[in-house]
Amino acid sequence: MHTAEYPSITRDEAALLARTILTAAGFAAPHVAVMSRNMLDAQEQECHSHGLYRLILCSRAARQGGVDPQAMPVISDAAAGLVRADAQGGCSLLAFEQSLDMLTRKARQTGLAALAISNCYHYSALWWEVEQLAAQGFVGLAMTPTHPYVAPFGGTVPLLGTNPLAFSWPRPDGSPPYSFDFATSAAARGEVELKARTGEALPEGWSLDAEGNPTTDAEAALNGALLTFGGHKGSAISTMIELLAGPLIGEVAGYQTAPAGTDPARRATHGELILAFDPKVFGADFSGAEALFDQIIGTGARLPSQRRQTAGAASANAGKMKIEAGLLAELRRLAEA
Amino acid sequence: MHTAEYPSITRDEAALLARTILTAAGFAAPHVAVMSRNMLDAQEQECHSHGLYRLILCSRAARQGGVDPQAMPVISDAAAGLVRADAQGGCSLLAFEQSLDMLTRKARQTGLAALAISNCYHYSALWWEVEQLAAQGFVGLAMTPTHPYVAPFGGTVPLLGTNPLAFSWPRPDGSPPYSFDFATSAAARGEVELKARTGEALPEGWSLDAEGNPTTDAEAALNGALLTFGGHKGSAISTMIELLAGPLIGEVAGYQTAPAGTDPARRATHGELILAFDPKVFGADFSGAEALFDQIIGTGARLPSQRRQTAGAASANAGKMKIEAGLLAELRRLAEA
Numbered sequence: 001m002h003t004a005e006y007p008s009i010t011r012d013e014a015a016l017l018a019r020t021i022l023t024a025a026g027f028a029a030p031h032v033a034v035m036s037r038n039m040l041d042a043q044e045q046e047c048h049s050h051g052l053y054r055l056i057l058c059s060r061a062a063r064q065g066g067v068d069p070q071a072m073p074v075i076s077d078a079a080a081g082l083v084r085a086d087a088q089g090g091c092s093l094l095a096f097e098q099s100l101d102m103l104t105r106k107a108r109q110t111g112l113a114a115l116a117i118s119n120c121y122h123y124s125a126l127w128w129e130v131e132q133l134a135a136q137g138f139v140g141l142a143m144t145p146t147h148p149y150v151a152p153f154g155g156t157v158p159l160l161g162t163n164p165l166a167f168s169w170p171r172p173d174g175s176p177p178y179s180f181d182f183a184t185s186a187a188a189r190g191e192v193e194l195k196a197r198t199g200e201a202l203p204e205g206w207s208l209d210a211e212g213n214p215t216t217d218a219e220a221a222l223n224g225a226l227l228t229f230g231g232h233k234g235s236a237i238s239t240m241i242e243l244l245a246g247p248l249i250g251e252v253a254g255y256q257t258a259p260a261g262t263d264p265a266r267r268a269t270h271g272e273l274i275l276a277f278d279p280k281v282f283g284a285d286f287s288g289a290e291a292l293f294d295q296i297i298g299t300g301a302r303l304p305s306q307r308r309q310t311a312g313a314a315s316a317n318a319g320k321m322k323i324e325a326g327l328l329a330e331l332r333r334l335a336e337a
Numbered sequence: 338m339h340t341a342e343y344p345s346i347t348r349d350e351a352a353l354l355a356r357t358i359l360t361a362a363g364f365a366a367p368h369v370a371v372m373s374r375n376m377l378d379a380q381e382q383e384c385h386s387h388g389l390y391r392l393i394l395c396s397r398a399a400r401q402g403g404v405d406p407q408a409m410p411v412i413s414d415a416a417a418g419l420v421r422a423d424a425q426g427g428c429s430l431l432a433f434e435q436s437l438d439m440l441t442r443k444a445r446q447t448g449l450a451a452l453a454i455s456n457c458y459h460y461s462a463l464w465w466e467v468e469q470l471a472a473q474g475f476v477g478l479a480m481t482p483t484h485p486y487v488a489p490f491g492g493t494v495p496l497l498g499t500n501p502l503a504f505s506w507p508r509p510d511g512s513p514p515y516s517f518d519f520a521t522s523a524a525a526r527g528e529v530e531l532k533a534r535t536g537e538a539l540p541e542g543w544s545l546d547a548e549g550n551p552t553t554d555a556e557a558a559l560n561g562a563l564l565t566f567g568g569h570k571g572s573a574i575s576t577m578i579e580l581l582a583g584p585l586i587g588e589v590a591g592y593q594t595a596p597a598g599t600d601p602a603r604r605a606t607h608g609e610l611i612l613a614f615d616p617k618v619f620g621a622d623f624s625g626a627e628a629l630f631d632q633i634i635g636t637g638a639r640l641p642s643q644r645r646q647t648a649g650a651a652s653a654n655a656g657k658m659k660i661e662a663g664l665l666a667e668l669r670r671l672a673e674a
Contacts, residue, residue: 080417082448113447139580157636178576243626251622253625281415299492300492304569
């Protein structure tokens with residue numbers, strides 16, 4: 001089914017669904033508020049994998065003990081350029097929200113500052129966080145490890161996470177920021193799961209089977225390993241993300257974690273690292289950046305995230321968002337249960 | 338000719354060649370010292386593209402006005418987490434060397450700090466800089482734009498630089514750091530130039546011809562555009578490097594530059610951005626990082642840069658380094674001229 005044919009719901013109805021389902025799953029009110037806002041924004045921007053679908057996954061994780069729905073983050077001023085947020089096993093978003101002021105205050109003073117979130121359950125798309133930094137005039141860079149699904153380049157078994165990397169650069173005159181956010185695996189695991197369900201073959205170069213041989217069979221890939229994007233270079237960047245959002249901040253690497261309910265010996269929570277640069281302190285040339293974007297578009301290329309940002313503006317304008325019919329039915333059932 | 342068959346010269350002879358040639362090209366003594374050390378280290382590590390071969394390119398750039406061989410960098414304390422170094426049209430390495438103490442002092446105080454080098458002639462491999470940070474116990478990340486050779490994903494004409502990215506993580510017990518350093522283009526431009534000389538075909542996916550069509554012809558690629566590594570993801574990272582080491586620090590983007598002597602309307606110099614993280618401030622778990630490296634090796638993968646680092650240790654041990662015979666003859670001629 002093409003997105004254009006999806007039914008729509010109002011933001012108010014979507015918010016009510018989210019509030020009802022998350023509250024029933026035991027999430028404390030501050031978590032419900034920030035998680036709802038995050039999922040609604042993603043749904044409005046037609047980022048379906050990180051939109052209201054996550055209500056189901058987050059509720060399940062709360063039941064399975066993968067996330068503590070009542071945990072309150074502990075924020076600390078660790079150094080002139082470093083905010084630490086211990087999410088205490090709760091969702092990463094509340095830790096981010098409660099740290100944002102301290103992070104931007106530090107960046108204004110030092111030029112750049114880091115937010116190290118530890119012991120967090122992480123389900124959300126990173127663009128949501130870096131674009132909040134951009135909305136306040138900061139350049140944002142964020143990364144987090146995920147559970148081990150990806151073989152390092154030259155290796156044959158899953159070890160690295162799909163380890164997303166996101167970046168956002170503020171633009172003048174109310175333009176949405178220049179942003180990107182992608183998995184450092186050849187494809188997101190959700191894409192492979194979707195193709196396994198439909199029986200569609202994977203493109204070459206995405207995955208290995210359980211014996212370590214290249215495969216285009218999605219089921220075999222799920223039992224084997226994804227590959228990184230961009231060969232050895234993507235693998236090196238993925239490893240850097242493991243290090244910076246793991247051991248650097250005193251946290252585990254992705255291979256030491258597992259989805260909630262799958263392995264009692266491994267945690268479902270891990271770390272996240274977010275950097276904020278204050279362009280004013282760096283003496284940034286915003287018109288130079290705009291000229292670069294014009295040049296990029298002039299070569300025939302598109303800026304990343306434009307489709308998502310355009311969809312978000314259209315949804316906000318219309319006061320409603322598209323949602324897949326089966327998902328909507330399931331969420332309405334869940335909300336009435 | 339395979340590297341194993343290369344003749345060797347002692348570090349003393351290599352140093353004398355470098356000193357003689359750079360001095361004759363007009364470089365001031367502090368530039369000669371740091372550039373020689375950089376090129377000798379690269380040559381020892383069998384990083385031939387950034388070793389003594391650069392004596393020829395740097396001398397030529399000095400003659401053509403692409404680099405001011407007498408320029409002395411101006412270093413300033415711009416903020417609690419930011420060092421600025423204006424290279425004044427000189428080589429980046431002296432600016433880096435003279436800023437390193439201030440950068441690490443700031444990182445110790447703030448947790449992480451940035452060094453923004455502007456108006457620099459940049460010829461050197463970035464691993465040399467981030468590995469100096471790692472040798473002092475810091476995590477280093479460095480990036481710089483180059484001249485426009487690369488089409489953004491979806492575009493058909495060269496605009497982005499080959500924009501290298503380098504990272505280094507310190508390891509205990511005298512082990513060389515975990516490092517990577519690579520162009521964000523599908524291949525380094527030097528590789529394509531080499532294949533153009535030998536007539537060898539390029540792999541698919543490296544390049545476009547002047548009409549914007551995919552080509553495996555190296556000559557056509559040099560007249561067209563390289564592609565980024567990893568499709569739209571590599572293109573996004575390359576653009577981020579343009580922004581962070583360009584407009585963020587008040588510098589030009591790569592497309593506004595050109596190699597010395599090719600275009601009077603465009604500068605040969607540009608910016609570089611280096612970040613230093615102090616793992617002590619971040620509460621790093623070094624044994625966790627070592628366990629991750631063990632796991633990576635356990636999957637059958639290799640750590641990046643190991644071949645280079647092993648060659649460097651062997652060269653240092655032997656007190657001599659390998660050099661291609663034709664290059665050695667040319668350098669000896671240059672040194673006697």
